[in-house]
Amino acid sequence: MNKINLKFFEHKCSRAFKLGSIVTYKWIRKQFVNDVLESPKLILRKMKAIVSKRYNIIMSVGQCRNAKKLELSEVEGSLKEHNAKLWDYAAEIRRTNPGVVDGWLGGCRKVIGVDGCFLKGVYRGELLSAVGRDANNNIYPLAWAVVNVENKRTWKWFLDNLMEDHIGGGSGHGITILSNGHKGLFEVVKERLPDVEHRLCARHILANLHKKFKGEQYFKPFWRANNCTKV
Structure with missing residues (x-):
């Protein structure tokens, strides 16, 4: 075989x-x-x-x-459709959330966190926002705006509208603003709101500190110092 x-x-x-x-x-x-x-x-x-x-x-x-x-192209097309409805979105927010400012004035801590972030994709620019904290320590949105760039001019426009239209104007007495220390924003707060308490975000301070001093051994001492009520 x-x-x-x-x-x-x-x-x-x-x-x-x-x-x-x-x-x-x-x-x-x-x-x-x-x-x-x-x-x-x-x-x-x-x-x-x-x-x-x-x-x-x-x-x-x-x-x-x-x-x-x-x-x-399909993603960009859907984004264009959504952005075309921006005014309708704003009207719906006002309709379904009456008394937003009154709620902040009446029931929230007088602390406003302001910050900006980059927008990527079809519609570029920067998003400026202002938020508060309610009695349950939850985020309370106050205002946001889309601008071409984050600088002193755009921050002045944003804070002017925020204070005059939402907080009742004034020089910022009794209000604390929390920010990341952006140079333009820092100058505007000093000029526009001389009586406000301006404080910097601890997380951003730690991030800048970490650029010069590497190592996690600095984290705990930093947060202990941050939470200390006495100097």
């Missing part, structure tokens, strides 16, 4: 299949929705490598480019 050559039956198929003509960029887009949203600057060659590793499929850079472009 002749021996069977088993090598003849060895399975030699590759695990990576080139199915570019079958699998379209629309299919890739569906698989990469979360990836693109989390990393809009995802490199195309890296995206191609992920497809190959994750699905054992070889796609072209062009297909990955089209998939990413489609997803970003």
